[in-house]
Amino acid sequence: MSNVDSTTGKVSNAQKLRSFPGNRIVWHAVIVGAVWLLLLLLNNNIDPLYSSYLALVAMYATAMFGMTILVGLSGQVSLGNGALMAVGGYVFALTSMNWQTVPIFGWQWNAVWSMVFAGLGGILIGGIVGGLAARLKGPYLAGLTLGLAVGVPAITNRFPELLGGENGLMLTVPYPAGGYSAAAGAAELGDETTDSGADPGLDPSISVDEDQYAELDLSEFDQEFDEFDQDIDPNTNAEAEDLLTEGDLLTLDDFSDGGDLGLESPEPSEEPIVDAGVDSGVDSGTVATDSAGSLDDGFIIEQWQASMAIAVACLVAFAALNLIRGRQGRVWKAVRDDPIAAAVVGISPSGSKVSAFVVSSLFAALAGAVFAQILSFVGPGAFGLGLSLSLLVGIVLGGRSSLLGAILGALIIVWLPELVNGLAGERGWPDQITNNAPNLLYGLLVVAVVLAAPGGMTGTLRSWIDKSRGKSRSPLS
């Protein structure tokens, strides 16, 4: 039904292809996979300093994908996502510290299990808060989640033995058994490079491989870009009809499938790394300890952190992409734009709000777990109101209702302080100015964006493109 063009009554093949959910999931997987590969190649070829920025950007982006869904699509202004990151971070820290030796379902305890539990913690807390939030409108919700942002870090003081109080918890990040080598990224692509990956002597061959793959990626990416362009101008009639049908489109239930699908993909990548470690058994120990070495040599903690953060961000992006561009995304938008009209066509407004909250909580908790691994530490200071505010700032500046906006926002949040620090170093500003300049900029920019360009960077860009094509559309759609 939904494939029928309401004006001509015909079903176009392109439309059929695009609206078939399995097909869309494949396309999304290819898009995300291509970006993932590009990022891994980037990560393996840059200075470890930049890798640590990359890790932070990926971490912020993970949390902001949740903000895209919550603030952008569902229209709920929440300051609680920093607190939900704290939930994820603390669950990760506690599980990885205390249960490190316990196998579950025969699978040795490691970071992945801790991440799973962090995600579950996020879903649990997000469900509770979301249930409350669904009853609340605008300022009430913002105020309640503001309380969450202030209150949750304070809880850590209540349980100083368990949660470490004000000082937080130091955690030993469970690194992969074979260590992370620079070629591990290339190893994702297949087995042939794994042997050379552990061996620093074969650098040239690795770089040749990488070049090949880079070419391949770019061509794939171009295709994706075209597809993406096509998808940017949606047939509004078809969308409205999709809203009414409960048919073949993606629902929240499918999300778990998507998650499984996503979670499977890193396995082949992890095993070769472990294998490499086992194969060159003697090396693995020395490689891990000689971390001060060059890029191609041995375990570089920043690169490992970045590859882990990128992996999580890509999986979350994949899930978010499917949700946003599927049925659930339209449900969220419908409730945001007109809850009464949405209720009339059979959508539960409160159910939609809770689902947005739970999904964003899951993403936030995963980001929190990544943050814990990046910092090797969790503490109330790291997850305070400032973190929640920076998530809000990032999503508003980047673009409230697109995933690309979330990525741009994450870049701004990480890059702007560095820019200011660099400037301050050149000009010799006092610390008092330097430390506060990024926040002053954030605050002023947020106000300016809300006033002048409510769609943020992506929204504004999109409306320019639309204008040049002679179309008009709300910058927040």
Added chain:
Amino acid sequence: MTNFIDFLLGGFSNGAVIALMALALVMVWRSTRMVNFAQVGQAMFTTYIALTVQQSTGNWLLALAVAMGAGLVLGTIVYFLVIRPVKNSDTTGAIIATFGVLIALQAGAGMIWGGDPEGFVPPVSNAGLEFAGRIWPISLYDILVLAVTAALVIGLTLLFTKTSLGLSMRASAFNPEVARLSGVRVNRMLITGWALAGATGAVGGVLIAPVSTISPNSFDILLVFAFTAAVIGGLDSLIGAVTFGIGTGLVISLVTGYTDASNAPVVALVLLALNLLLKPDGVFSHHGSRSV
């Protein structure tokens, strides 16, 4: 039992300040139907100005007056620059914009006055009064705080109930369209609401500064308490804001006394959540009559 009474008594002056902040939130809500999350940021900024005045002149009353004036001006500026352009088009954006103002004000204060907590010298003794053979948890300064708060609340009540300005403000809060038809300059009333809220918050900031310390972020927690009080009071009730502001202060004092200060925000959060679940419109709200 003496503990209980001591904790209760100790909560009054904090409660008074929370009441003032809640009052500011309510006045903004009544004029523009939105919550100004930058309210404590404005109060923090004007308190820093008051601190500067007091450090250079040593005159507390002058500092208070300057803070009130700065609060009026700041409230008006925020309204004109941020709220008026965004208000009608985008409610989500308006909420976000107030947070933007909060971030900018905090960073600005940090730039001007530095991030380290600074003390604010109280005009009268901050030590517990000795009376009937024991030291009570109420100081001369607490009494001053209560007196100033009471004076301000009485003044605002008189303004709203006995003057034509107050009548116009209430009319534009109740129904802007009808008020406009009756010749009320609604826009001016909205500005007045924001300016008065700024001044009220500024007084609250100056009053709390000697008890806590002042730093760019030190009032964040006050925002949570004030929001809790304002929402429980119904967000558009001045009496509700004052009652539950003081009530919140007492509860927090009890929680802090019997357990630990770090529990206070959690308790506020629980109170807020319970209220939003059980009585989302607040205790003193006029919503029932408005929706008819």
